[in-house]
Amino acid sequence: MSSPTTTLATPPAFPVLDDKVSGRTWLAVAAGMLGAFMAVLDIQITNSSLKDILGSLSATQEEGSWISTAYLVAEIIVIPLTALLARVFGIRTYMIGTTSFFLLFSTLCGAAWNLESMIVFRMLQGFTGGALIPMAFTLVMLKLPPSKRATGMAIFGLTATLAPAMGPTLGGYLSELYGWPSIFYINWVPGLLLIVGMIYGLDREPTNLKLFWKADWLGIFFMALGLGCLTIFLEEGNSKDWFDSGFIIAFAALALTGILGWVVTSATRAEPFVNLGLYGQRNFLVATVLSAVTGMGLYGSAFLLPxxxxxxxxYSPMQIGEVIMWVGLPQLFIMPFVAKLSSVVDNRILCxxxxxLFGGSCMMNAYMDASTGYDQLLWSQxxxxxxxxxxxxxxxxxxxxxxxxxxxxxASSLFNMTRNLGGSIGIALLATALSTREHFHSQRLGEAINSFSSATQLRLDQLTSSFMAKGFDPVTAGNQALQAIDGIVRREAYVMAYNDGFFLxxxxxxxxxxxxxxxxxxxxPGGGGGGH
Incomplete structure (x- = not known):
């Protein structure tokens, strides 16, 4: 997720021309990566703690979905604005300011007194935290020479892949040990380190408020309308039965209006706030489309498995975390190896x-059964x-x-924005598929398991006898047996639906x-990411 380029001012050329990078610069880049990791982590950190949060705020499951949706809407809107804001305030000031506000709103999330306050604070948290991801990407490209960008890109890649997997894990651990507010308060640790890294690692830059007032505000309005409504459409569509809901139809229409308006204003203005024309470059188009698909895989698998x-x-949240951590740990060792290979092997082969491997691992999860657990999932992870x-x-x-x-x-903003949208599309697609395929498999299993089937009758007799042995009367025991059979059918239908999701x-x-x-x-050449 990155910052849009505004052509309102000529951006500086890459400032680092030699291969030597100072410790200050590395510290600034590392601090930026920490911010990106923190921001991506917070997208899903509430998932494993949602029951506790909803219980404290006296909210229903459906109402609680807005806790995540509010964050995602604000985040996707701020991504294309990041470059403009960085040019207005300077990278150093903007990073320090947005992180400070992110920590403030994180603290307020932990102290939220009802659902409405939590949704507002999560939205503000997303608007400030969303900027940290594109800025990390931009720091790699602007502060590191081509020979060092492979290392920077490798670290950035870790933030993008580790954080979605670790969000539910860390959230589960913290909630179980210290209560759900701790998942928001923990942001102070990386947040303060980020601020210190920015203060020490980056030089001050002059502010340029004229750029702010000259910006393409009509285009920004359409962008915010389109991306915000699209995210709400994707996040809330499944729970509201998609186009059977007037609410969803309205947001689909607003999303289409906003995106078309953004494209038109970008094409007709001499100084658009972000260059959508980059999608016309074949390499960039292929990369962003595949980035969206990868986002579907990243966020989709992190959605299905827990x-x-x-x-x-x-499994409890802590047990789920012990399974999911195996998606993260090996990446710490493989990423430096991939960074080196990227300068000597055609990247199409590596990708x-x-x-x-990524698709194959999902196929490995497409054959689970009700007994599948840690041992069976380890290798696919x-x-x-x-x-x-x-x-x-x-x-x-x-x-x-x-x-x-x-x-x-x-380029940075559009690339990262597309990946995030891919994640939202993937989760919406999988949530819908999970629901429809469960109904499908329940019907098919129900056709096979009926009172005329000798195998079904035998199993009912066995279960009835078992319940009677526990002291139930024959009628109650028979009803209990039927409920048990129904529960098994529903469970197996869900297992098959999860398998279908991973197969997809x-x-x-x-x-x-x-x-x-x-x-x-x-x-x-010498460091990936440059490609000039």
Whole structure:
């Protein structure tokens, strides 16, 4: 998620021309990465603690969905604005300011007294935290020379892939040990480190408030309307039965109006606040489309697996975290290796390997049963962790190839924005698929399991006898047996639906290997991400 380029002022060329990077600069880049990790983490950190939060705020599950939706809406709106705001205030001042407000709103989230206050504070938290992700990407491109960008991109890739997996894990641990407000208060640790890193690592820059007043505010309005309404449409659509709901139809219409208005104003203005014309470059288009698909895989798998483990296996949040951590740990070791390979091997080959591993790991999860748990899921998680770095790093390299310095912020913002939208689309698609496929499998299983089936009758007799042995009368025991059979059917239908969801993600990821080869051959010369 990155900052848009505003052509209102000529952006500086890359300031670092030699291969030497000072410790101050590395500290600033590392601090930026910490901010990106924190912001992505907070997208899903509430998921495993949602029951506790809703209980404290006296809210229903459906009402509680707005806690995540509010964050996502604000975040997706601020991403294209980041470059404009960074040019107005300077990178250093903007990063320190937005982090300070992020910490303030995080604290207010932990102290929220009702659902309405929580939604408002989460929205403000998303608007301030969303800027941290594009700024981390931009720091890599502007502060590091081409020979060092592979390292920077590798670290950025870790923030993008580790955080979605660790969000529910960390949230579960903190909630269980210290209560749900701690998932918001913990942000003070990385937040203060980020501020210190920015103060020490970056030089002051002059402010330029004229850029703010000259900005393409009509385009910004359409962008906010389109992306905000699209996110609400995706996040709330499944729970409201999509186009059977007037609410969803209205937001779909507003999203379409906003996005079309944004495209038209961008095409007709001499100085758009973000350069949508970059989508006309083949490499960038391929990279952003695949980034969206990767977002579907990243957020989709992080959505399905905890649900399966909680609903079917009955795992606690801490147990779920112990399974999911295996998506993260191997990446710490594989990412530096991928960064080195990216400068000597065609990145299309590396990305194909990544998609094959990532998609293959989802296919491995497409054959689960009700007894599947930690041991059976370990290797699929490891394979996924091996594949994700290959995809994330190489797609960043493709996206940035041939991008002029003046368009770097736009490219960064559009690339990261597209990945986030892909995640929202993926979760919406999977939530709908999970619901419809569960109904489908329940009906099919119900056709096979009926009172005329000898196997069903035998099982009912066994269960009835078992309940009678526990002291139930024959009628009650018979009813209990029927309920038990119904529960087994529902459970198996859900297991099959989860399998279908993983199969869908895997098939899409594997299918992306073909369009990937429409991109140009690319080796990241001395440091990936430059591609000039």
């Amino acid at each position: 649900l399966f483990l909680g609903q079917i296996a009955g 194909s390997i990544g998609l094959l 490891v394979v996924r962790a091996l594949g994700q770095p290959f995809v994330m790093l190489t797609l960043s390299n493709f996206a940035m190839k041939g991008i002029a310095p003046k368009d770097m912020a736009s 993600i895997g098939a899409i990821l594997l299918g992306c290997i073909v369009p990937l080869w429409l991109a140009d051959k690319l080796k990241a």
